[in-house]
Amino acid sequence: MKSDGRHLSVTKIPRRAFCRSSLAGIAGVAAAQFLKAENTQASSSGLDVAKLERPRVLATATRYTRERPVTITDSSSPRSAGGKHDYFSEADYWWPDPKNPNGPYVQRDGMSNPDNFTGHRHALIRLGVQVPALTAAWTLTHDRTYSDAAVGHLRAWFLNSETLMNPNLQYAQAIHGRTTGRGTGIIDTIHLVEVVRSIPFLTESKSLTSAEHEGIKAWFTQYLNWLTTSKNGQEERDAKNNHGTWWVTQVAEFAIFIGDEKLLSYCRDRFKTVLVPNQIAADGSFPEELRRTKPYNYTLFNMTGLATICQTLSNAKDNLFTFARPDARGFRKAMAFMFPYIQNKASWPYRPDVEYFQYWPIRQPSLLFAGLAFSNQEYIKVWQTLPPEPEVEEIVRNNPIRQPVLWLKE
Numbered sequence: 474m475k476s477d478g479r480h481l482s483v484t485k486i487p488r489r490a491f492c493r494s495s496l497a498g499i500a501g502v503a504a505a506q507f508l509k510a511e512n513t514q515a516s517s518s519g520l521d522v523a524k525l526e527r528p529r530v531l532a533t534a535t536r537y538t539r540e541r542p543v544t545i546t547d548s549s550s551p552r553s554a555g556g557k558h559d560y561f562s563e564a565d566y567w568w569p570d571p572k573n574p575n576g577p578y579v580q581r582d583g584m585s586n587p588d589n590f591t592g593h594r595h596a597l598i599r600l601g602v603q604v605p606a607l608t609a610a611w612t613l614t615h616d617r618t619y620s621d622a623a624v625g626h627l628r629a630w631f632l633n634s635e636t637l638m639n640p641n642l643q644y645a646q647a648i649h650g651r652t653t654g655r656g657t658g659i660i661d662t663i664h665l666v667e668v669v670r671s672i673p674f675l676t677e678s679k680s681l682t683s684a685e686h687e688g689i690k691a692w693f694t695q696y697l698n699w700l701t702t703s704k705n706g707q708e709e710r711d712a713k714n715n716h717g718t719w720w721v722t723q724v725a726e727f728a729i730f731i732g733d734e735k736l737l738s739y740c741r742d743r744f745k746t747v748l749v750p751n752q753i754a755a756d757g758s759f760p761e762e763l764r765r766t767k768p769y770n771y772t773l774f775n776m777t778g779l780a781t782i783c784q785t786l787s788n789a790k791d792n793l794f795t796f797a798r799p800d801a802r803g804f805r806k807a808m809a810f811m812f813p814y815i816q817n818k819a820s821w822p823y824r825p826d827v828e829y830f831q832y833w834p835i836r837q838p839s840l841l842f843a844g845l846a847f848s849n850q851e852y853i854k855v856w857q858t859l860p861p862e863p864e865v866e867e868i869v870r871n872n873p874i875r876q877p878v879l880w881l882k883e
Contacts, residue, residue: 520845520853522877527613529861530878534610537603538622542629544600544636548592554653555644558637560597562661563589564646577650583766583827585867594661594870600626601664601873608671609878611678620678623671624685631692632685640696643705656708656716659700663719663873666726666781669693670879673730694731700724701736714761715771718748718778725785741786744793748779753802757810767826769814769833774871776811779804780839781874783846794846808843808852815840816855829867836861838874845881 545560553561565585567578607623610616629636645658672689675681681689700706701724710720721740728736752775754760762771783793783804797803814821815834826833836859844852863869874880 520857522881523613525857526609526876526878530606530609530613530876533862534606534619537607538618540603542600542626542636543596544629545593545596545638546636547596550590550592552590552647552649553644554647555639558639559644560593560638560642560661561590561644562594562646562658563591564648564655564657565589567648567651569649578648585828597661598664598870600630601666601668602869602875605667605671605876605879608674609876611680612674612878615678617678617680620675620680624675624680627668627672627675627681627689628685631689637692640692641699641703643703645705654705656705657712659706659709659723660716660719662696662723663778666723666873667876667879669726669730674879690731693727697724697727697731697733697736700727713751714759714765715775715778718752718775718782721748722778722781722785725782729785737786740782741791741793744779744782744786745796748782749796749803750798753807755800755802757802757806757808759807763823767828767830768823769818769821769826769830770871772811773815773834773837773839776807776839777837777872777874779807780842784842784880787846792846794843804843805847808839808847812840812852812855815859816851829865832863832865832868835859835863835868835872838877838880841877842880 546557549557550561550563552563553559555561563586564578566580566582567589568581568584568586570576570579604623604626607619607626610619611623630638642654642658642662644654645661646655647653647658648655672681672686676683676686700720701710706720709716711717712720721743724736725740728734728740752759752761759772759775762768762775765771787793794804797805815837818834836856840852840856840859843849844856863872
């Protein structure tokens with residue numbers, strides 16, 4: 474593939490899986506029944522995700538076993554207002570002002586500034602790529618070489634006092650001369666969603682001890698508290714576009730991990746009463762994403778977030794995949810709107826993205842989740858034909874749900 478984009482050092486990506494036993498513990502018998510139905514759907518589709526993903530999962534995970542953990546303490550920026558253990562990133566689309574080079578940055582929507590500090594973001598994405606891949610490899614082989622390597626990353630990020638990250642994003646997506654951190658920076662931790670989904674598997678593998686499990690649980694309890702009570706967290710929650718979607722996606726996954734049923738109920742309600750009515754138009758499109766300079770990318774990105782919410786929170790009594798408002802707006806309608814343009818990008822009727830348009834679509838998880846939920850073979854067939862291993866940095870960054878092995882019950 475010809476590339477004119479920046480690349481990360483770790484970008485090979487596989488997938489597949491089964492939803493955690495902890496889900497049944499949190500949501501009760503209804504969730505267990507829903508997962509059993511999901512398993513039946515996967516079987517009836519004729520899709521053997523384990524067989525499909527095994528070569529790629531093992532190839533990438535084997536390479537990752539030879540790589541040491543890298544956390545935010547391995548890099549720093551003099552522009553950060555935080556300390557050694559505070560995550561720091563800078564807003565992508567903000568640049569020096571040509572009219573005032575030493576003054577506050579100015580925005581160029583959709584155009585990423587290559588001179589911004591990205592060390593912590595790259596480390597976090599690396600964590601989000603490697604831990605789920607290693608965990609997926611363990612689920613396929615039960616070889617503790619993989620699970621031991623995955624747990625090494627968890628210890629470094631969440632337990633080791635010398636290398637851990639503080640449980641907040643107070644200094645994320647700062648803008649030089651304007652702010653030391655923003656609520657929009659919370660989008661950076663979408664790469665923790667699959668990391669958290671990996672933890673019950675790693676506990677089952679015995680690579681992660683009960684004490685370590687509790688230590689990581691304590692970290693995410695603190696982070697969830699910050700996400701839901703801080704000014705930055707509440708601003709991100711109330712965002713009207715994909716940022717609001719991914720806030721719910723993160724909170725839902727982290728709440729399952731720590732066992733917070735109140736937050737799970739809140740996320741289900743927010744999906745129905747805020748995300749669906751405020752984001753999905755009558756035709757199934759996302760107006761807030763279409764108005765951006767990367768409408769195709771952002772539409773796919775928002776679709777992934779919504780699909781992941783449905784996959785995470787649906788149970789036998791409350792299936793978010795099929796939930797719809799009285800006017801039929803819901804995830805099903807949004808998926809039906811976008812599918813023709815995933816199947817044939819040339820038919821996209823809106824303006825192309827200003828950057829990276831040529832690299833989309835990839836193997837969108839929304840296609841797989843929706844294909845199984847709706848017994849739609851076309852979605853699944855198209856999912857199988859798309860590239861599963863993006864290498865361009867921007868595509869990897871906007872693809873946080875990478876391992877089907879961790880999402881589909883065997």
